[in-house]
Amino acid sequence: MTQDSDTVAQEASPEERLRIVPLGGLGEIGKNCMAVEYGQDILVIDAGLMFPTSHMLGVDFVIPDIRYLLERVKRIRAILITHAHEDHIGALPYIIPHVQVPIYGTELTLGLVRAKLKEFGLAGKAAYTTIEPGRPFEIGAFRIESFRVVHSISEGVGLAIHTSVGTVVHSGDFKLDQTPIDGKNTDFLKLAELGENGVLVLLSDSTYADRPGFSLSERLVGKTLDHVFSRTKGRFIIATFASSLPRIQQVIMVAHKHMRKIAFVGKSLIANVHIARDMGYLNIPAGMEVRQDEIPGIAPEDLVVLTTGSQGEPTSALTQMATNNHKWVKITPGDTVVLSATPVPGNEELVLRTINQLYRLGAEVIYTVTSKADTGHDSGGLRIHVSGHGSQEDLKLMLSILRPRFFVPIHGEYRHLVHHASLAREMGISPERTIIALSGDVLEFDSENGRVTDHVDLEQILVDGGSVGDIRRAVLRERYHLAQEGILIPVVAVHEKTGELLASPEIITRGYIYARESNGLIEDAKQIMVETVGRIAGAGAPDINVLKNCLKEDLQRFLYERTKRRPLTLPIVMLVDSVPLSVGQELLRRDSEVL
Structure with a gap:
């Protein structure tokens, strides 16, 4: 964000400021979730998931980090859902057990939300309040109006959140389709009314901000x-x-x-x-x-x-x-x-x-072979798909109708946010009043000023089957390493007092090399293991951790020199008093079968 210090007026006291804290969806596609705070009240807008990247091996999806909300849970008054796509409701089953507040949405949106929560046995854990576009309602310090928008799912809405500081407009996901299938058009009259009365901040969908023209009709x-x-x-x-x-x-x-x-x-x-x-x-x-x-x-x-x-x-x-x-x-x-x-x-x-x-x-x-082709044409010129997100002309029209004092592009990767900010400048909103924020940024507004004042550290909360948040980056790195390089397990049995080798070393590999066709490499690696154990044995009773580290380092150095690859190397060291050779081989055989 850029802020012209010469234009900053007398700042309001903290309790008179409006705070907006995106917990997902800014700088990324999906995981849409945002906190809007005024006084002692907090509204949460959407609670979506994000699909994993190709590097998140074994991960089903990603949900927002809600620690910020849990620390303020007594101040949360409601969760407002703009529409029922997974990137806006998919995290609800993981949030509702911890944040049991009413969920607001249109009739269809709540019907789909109930079905989702029912799958997790949570349908009865939340209260549901149906909102009707155009009919205002109050929650705590907020007066809220929803307005109809056209998207690729029915009954989507945008939100106008009124406070004594000013009005925040959240566009929801939208495009300005003049011929929607259900006949329910975007509420241009309400948008014009909001623009006429004054909008402090516009938070607007940026997903297709890099696409010229208007988005095509369904x-x-x-x-x-x-x-x-x-x-x-x-x-x-x-x-x-x-x-x-x-x-x-x-x-x-x-x-x-x-x-x-x-x-x-x-x-x-x-x-x-x-x-x-x-x-x-x-x-x-x-x-x-x-x-x-x-x-x-x-x-x-x-x-x-x-x-x-x-x-x-x-x-x-x-x-x-x-x-x-x-x-x-x-x-x-x-x-x-x-x-x-x-x-x-x-x-x-x-x-x-x-x-x-x-x-x-x-x-x-x-079919359409590339996501770039949202003109919707396949190789034969058939228009088989159109997007539910507004392109540049849709976004510019929304900006021209609402004429916000401050503009914050949301719902998009960083490049989408930058493109949308550029469109705002074309529509007369100065760079000083255009804030490019990211998930975790804390935005504060009073009637004259707006800026990023702080940042909340957010983690990627990964869902892997029934495991939620237990998968850390280190685990993902190991999974990626395994997928790319494979695994090698060197096994040695040494005397617990002298450290001497009691049986021939064994090597188990998976996803690294085909052992039957790499006998020479395996035998040379075993010789490295013999030399490493001999070197450590010369120092007396072995330290198992030292021996494991030395085996790992020596083998990784040797294997990289020979193959230019670094398999995940996990040494197994068995300290025994004396083991007949046949017993050692049996232990190794069992280890091999397990792996």
């Missing part, structure tokens, strides 16, 4: 699907995100137009579809839906299968189909598979692997 995907259905007679299998309800509705509408039945495949997709249908947010014509077990009995030209797996996830339904392992859906020549999503950065290899497997089974595949 309806264009429906037109593409209609065109593809018209020219293709076989079975359709369409993969998309389980939460993309507007996309799902379009698939249903087009399938119905072409007199096809529809089957939903994938646990999360089925759950979301049935929740949205029961709440009136999806329209499925009577008699159109068929169960998974009915799929084999329906003629291909009469069926559409809507499935999860657009990101090539290894356990997803589409991946099971591509590997011929799905119970009910067997890919056959004549099938057309549509990947109605772009790969999330880092998933490209998984997606392409799935596509190749589908082609091998004889399917025709329509």
Whole structure:
């Protein structure tokens, strides 16, 4: 952030300042969570997860570090959810046990939140308050209005949080689509009213701040699907995100137009579809839906299968189909598979692997190969996906309507935040009033001033199965090391008093070299071990830790000279009084079987 000291007015007392503390989502994609503080009250906006990077081996996802909230838990009044995507609600099951406050959201959002908490046995641990866009409500020192925005999931909202210092507007995830599928447009009248009355701070979605133009309308995907259905007679299998309800509705509408039945495949997709249908947010014509077990009995030209797996996830339904392992859906020549999503950065290899497997089974595949292509075209010019995030012109229009005194770009990697800040300058917001903040920064505002005043140290809280927060960076480094270099376990049995070697050294390797084809290397490494033990034995009774360290150092030096690789080396030293050679070999054999 830059701050013009000449423009700083008399500062307010601490209790009159507004504090905003992002705990995730700034400088990164996902893990959206933010604390807004005024007086003795705190609001939490969103509680999302982040998908792991390729280096986070074995990690399922990452959640925000909420120690800052736990230290102030008695001041937290509510959690406000802007919409029900995983990067905004995915961390709730890990937060609610510690922060039991009401959850506010629109009707559909709360329906999906309840279902998520129910999976963890937590549905009864929270109170739920439904908010209606346009109807203000109060929580502690805050007066709050929600306003409707268009996104790739229905019932998303932005928030206007009013305090005596000024109004904070949180955009939520949005794009300014003028023709949304559900007919519920962004509330431009409310935005104009907020801009007219004055906005102190705008916190705005930056995910697509580097994309020129306006983001495309969701309806264009429906037109593409209609065109593809018209020219293709076989079975359709369409993969998309389980939460993309507007996309799902379009698939249903087009399938119905072409007199096809529809089957939903994938646990999360089925759950979301049935929740949205029961709440009136999806329209499925009577008699159109068929169960998974009915799929084999329906003629291909009469069926559409809507499935999860657009990101090539290894356990997803589409991946099971591509590997011929799905119970009910067997890919056959004549099938057309549509990947109605772009790969999330880092998933490209998984997606392409799935596509190749589908082609091998004889399917025709329509796909977008790069996440860059949010024009939504595949190689054949078909628009099969559009984003739910606003591009540069959407973002500029939001800025021009609200005209905030201060601007903070949120929800994006650092480059997205910088691009968005540049757009704000184009729209007349001075650099002194544009704050590029990161997760953990503490922002303070009064009616005239705004700046970063402090920073909260945040850790990556990694979720690995049932383990939450126990996986540290050192563990990830070891996993990455194992994946890249393999492991080598040298085993020696030495006399506990003299340190002399009692049996021939053994070496166990996994993921480093193929031992049967590397006898020379292994034998030379064993000789290094003999020399190391002999050197240490000359000093009298052995110190087991010293011997382990020496074995590790000597072997790593030797192995790097020979192979230019550094396997994770974990020496095993057995101190015994006297062990017959056969017993030592049996111990080594058992160790080998365990490994």
